[in-house]
Amino acid sequence: MKNIIGREIPDEILKGRKLFQGQFENMDEVVKTTPKIKPIKPDDKKLLNSIEEAIVKSGLKDGMTISFHHHFREGDYILNSVVDAIAKLGIKNLTLASSSLGSVHKPLIEHIKNGVITKITASGLRGALAEAISNGILKEPVIIRSHGGRARAVEAGDIKVDVAFLGAPAADEFGNASGSRGTANCGSLGYAMVDAQYADKVIILTDTIVEFPNMPASINQTYVDYVVKIDSIGDPKGIASGATRYTKNPKELLIAEYARQVITKSPYFKDGFSFQTGTGGSALAVSRFLKDEMMENNIKASFALGGITKPIVEMHEEGLIKHIYDVQDFDLVGVDSIAKNPNHHEIDASFYANPHNKGCIASKLDVVVLSALEIDTDFNVNVITGSEGVLRGASGGHCDTAASAKLSVIVSPLIRGRIPCVVEEVTTVITPGESIDVVVTEAGVAVNPKRTDLIESYKAAGLPLVTIEELKEKAFRIVGVPDKIEFDNQVVAIIEYRDGTVIDVVRKVK
Amino acid sequence: MKNIIGREIPDEILKGRKLFQGQFENMDEVVKTTPKIKPIKPDDKKLLNSIEEAIVKSGLKDGMTISFHHHFREGDYILNSVVDAIAKLGIKNLTLASSSLGSVHKPLIEHIKNGVITKITASGLRGALAEAISNGILKEPVIIRSHGGRARAVEAGDIKVDVAFLGAPAADEFGNASGSRGTANCGSLGYAMVDAQYADKVIILTDTIVEFPNMPASINQTYVDYVVKIDSIGDPKGIASGATRYTKNPKELLIAEYARQVITKSPYFKDGFSFQTGTGGSALAVSRFLKDEMMENNIKASFALGGITKPIVEMHEEGLIKHIYDVQDFDLVGVDSIAKNPNHHEIDASFYANPHNKGCIASKLDVVVLSALEIDTDFNVNVITGSEGVLRGASGGHCDTAASAKLSVIVSPLIRGRIPCVVEEVTTVITPGESIDVVVTEAGVAVNPKRTDLIESYKAAGLPLVTIEELKEKAFRIVGVPDKIEFDNQVVAIIEYRDGTVIDVVRKVK
Secondary structure: OOOOOEEEEEEHHHHOOOOOOOOOOOOOOEOOOOOOOOOOOOOOOOOOHHHHHHHHHHOOOEEEEEEOOOOOOHEEEEHHHHHHHHOOOOOOOEEEEEEEOOOOHHHHHHHOOOOOOOEEEEEEEHHHHHHHHOOOOOOOOOOEEEEHHHHHHHHHOOOOOOEEEEEEEEEEEOEEEEOOOOOOOOOOOOOOHHHHHOOEEEEEOOEOOOOOOOOOOOOOOHHHOEEOOOOOEOOOOHHHHHOOEEEEEEHHHHHHHHHHHHHHHOHHHHHOEEEOOOOHHHHHHHHHHHHHHHHHHHOOOOEEEEEOOOOHHHHHHHOEEEEEEEEEEOOOOHHHHHHOOOEEEEHHHHHOOOOOOOOHHHHHHOOOEOOEEEOOOOOOEEEEEOOOOOOOOOOOHHHHHHOOOOOOEEOOOOOEEOEEEEOOOOOOOOOOOOHHHHHEEEEEEEEOOOOOOHHHHHOOOOOOOHHHHHHHHHHHHHOOOOOOOOOEEEEEEEEEEEOOOOOEEEEOOO | EOOOOOOOOOOOHOOOEOOOOOOOOOOOOOOOOOEEEEEOOOOOOOOEEHHHHHHHHHOOOOOOEEEEEEOOOHEHHHHHHHHHHHHHHHOOOOEEEOOOOOHHHOOHHHHHOOOOOEEEEEEEHHHHHHHHHOOOOOOEEEEOOOOEEEEEEEEOOOOOOOOOEEEOEEEOOOOEEOOOOOOOOOOHHHHHHHHHHHEEEEEEEEEEEEOOOOOOOEEOOHHEEEEEHHHHHHOOHHOOOOOOOOOOOOHHHHHHHHHHHHHHHOOOOOOEEEEEEEEEEOHHHHHHHHHHHHHHOOOOEEEEEOOOHHHHHHHHHHEEEEEEEEEEEEEHHHHHHHHOOOOEEEEHHHHHHOOOOOOOOOOOOOOEEEEEOEEEOOEEEEEOOOOOOOOOOOOHHHHHHHHHHOEEEOOOOOOOOOEEEEOOOOOOOEEEHHHHEEEEEEOOOEEEEHHHHHHHHHHHHHHEEEEEEHHHHHHHHHHHOOOOEEEEEEEEEEEOOOOOOOEEEEEEEE
16 A cells, blocks of 8 residues: 555555554544553652562563663663663563664664564664664564654553663652753653653662652652662763764855755744754754844744754853753753753653644744755655665654644755765655755755745745755766665564654665 | 441442542552543644633533632632533533632532532532532532542542633643733642643633743643633632731640640651641641751751642741642742742642552651641541531641651640530541541640550650540530531532542531
8 A cells, every 4th residue: 555645555564553644634532541550658668779670570571561761872771781681581572662772772683683672663773773673683663753753652552661661860769850960961851751651660770869859850759660779871971972063064054054044034033933953063053043143133032942952052041042842952061951941941752742632842833954864856854764775863853843843944965975865755754745845955945846935935035946856856967866775575664653654664675 | 338437438329439448458550541632733723712612612511520720719710700601501410520619619509509510529618608518409429539539530530520621820822821920820730730631621711821932831731722811810819818927826826836846856857857737827836836946956858748838938948948849829928939949849739649649749748737627536537527517628638648647747726616626526537547646736735546656755755645535525624515416318528538438428417
């Protein structure tokens, strides 16, 4: 069966699943799931001596689902330690529902081979683990979900977490857990907060036990069954990097300059507007350019959203952004800010981007700037598979914010190395073209034809407008038409759209 | 059938209900309920023009359950306005699940007579409405629940709220609602927060629409379906009184002095202890005396809990209390403090006292000081029915904190007017005697015999110890043995213990 954007979805994948029908076509009334709670009496203690004891007390059994968050990113020690301990206890056939997975989680390959982990869902996959999965190591396809889509799935019970193992930089003995006040801080615990609310058993792992009550807490005691003190939750260098340098790359600066104009010449750039910009050279430069223009025009943003970085914090502290909504911090400046700035608000992934609640904050976005691995002539975007067809990225909040924002801007070089970034058809669709308004490259700006209003504005402003087909042709002229990637029939990943429908699949590489 | 404390519960009341078995006997695994959510798209608007429009859009129908909070107390305009509008729309046979009801809600009598409201559950009942209910105006008994018990019931689905009408001092057009930043502020919205999370439809009513985003919000946009701007939510004078004067009544001061010693001579009075004191002359004086002793002994409290008053805020601002957990504010000083003091934390009723979550904050209390209308020789406490047997009080957090705290102290005069406060058997049991450790009167201090440890400490400290029977005898000697109240057979109220079991019933007065 082909879905509405023409992606072929094998029948066996569709059992019990719906085909993607359009960005806001699956918005009927939903029912949330029901965690099972074991009440705690005043005298009960939560502090345990080891991960093993916590696993045993949680009642974890073969076939259950475990979850982790990715706030410690490439510095994470939690996931590997816990899965090692589970393996030693002889528990098998688990579903791993991590909010994302990185290169640091390479040891999972052994646990997949041993049958400890037999299913995975995550926002992204990188490194050796991603490669192994692309090569078909798992019998069941991985389910790739966006950040909002994962929150939706947890709340709906599509992901029913039996035991959540949540690392926290600091916690008290009764489970009040925070991303600050520890030795290896990550700031926001936005992804973990959803699991804490919906998992049957919640275990906090920390290397820093603080005096009761640990307040303000990201995860409060009423959601926590057990607390385990371990030696170290992770490598602070991998958790949050201190360096967020401005790019000096002329191509990135040109893209950022075009993106600035795309934003400031749009009807959305006015006092009280809201925006999200990501990481990466161009996106960070966009924030800087935007800042200058906001100061010149005396424009203040009502809020900035997303993964938070130094430029956003600086604009907040200078009064250019009134509120920061923070689901995760990308650098140490963000981590420090959330602990001290009262209008830097921690939010959970459902508040961030779940399409099935009564209005996530993404839905109030005016402008989002997003990156891409590939964009095709239908404006579909790929941020998950590389040029060899191998999994190497993350869905993240891409399709969530693109669908929600009034102006969705993709910033991308026309080519990377010898690889064209604008193509006839993307390898994998994460975000459907209907969600994308503008594609900005160093070779010009392509506006989605349905946005005739924007085309008029940008023409008047003298922006270098091109069609998306022209961008593709130009890329192909420079590096040639890319060879078609050859895939096997086996589906190694299902790409779930934020509303739970199937937008694409990833097949095994040959 | 008699329950474990000897209260006669008629069989017809027990259908589908369990008898009270002891304060921590009903603590098995529980499942939370599932609200139905209608997702909202980015372009959807929530702001409506009238209460009527909100009622119609909510889909409210005959037989459904509506809820309100009591943060505006005797100044509340919301409940009467909404029920009037419902009546005009011809909707009938509703269950009213308010967190509490007061004298201001007298107009409900007409709506009961008209068949608009046919069932009620609330923490308390006062004034003409309470009298009418005591006289049997409702066919179905009212269910009286504690603050923690109501949160439990909402989360368990025992109260399934179809539409919650939640007044908020300020809100933005997308439903972010707060108890501060309006013209008639109430501070914490702790009771409303639970309804917002579990009701299918949530309507915010406010007289102050503020710029988006209204942050920090007590109730956030993801829980809200509609927002209605009305002329006035209530009378600020009734919402929070500015006056919290210290008592000069010598009897109250003597009780407070004994209570001070009961606390300071206990093993719990040490650095890092936690406490809740209520309102009323003696309780406020206890806070004052405690403060002096804490300063003298260089003792700081880790947290204070409960309905928050001026003395608690002062101790917090002077560094004597590190954290305030606030489910409701009792005066304007509390209201101002929660808006400005970062360690004055707003909490919802479930976090406050729900016995069926993974550890409410009440369960971390060392000391609670509570009042009483009657105490009996089994230490059972009545705070709901007056000397004529008529409903005239509120369950509140009484049984929640008494069960949870390590030291539960009742402060009460021996007699009020010509009425003894220590009796053979209380008219109605809200809190079972097993939860009460000490009863303090001006005529002496009675310790629950099971607390031999406390008796030893207090004896050594020279406290005027008496038995509870001696207190009762003394009261009877002064005012005579009270006449037995005569009741009809009709049950007008079921007293539900915090865990959902039936601890007592209130019968119609003759």
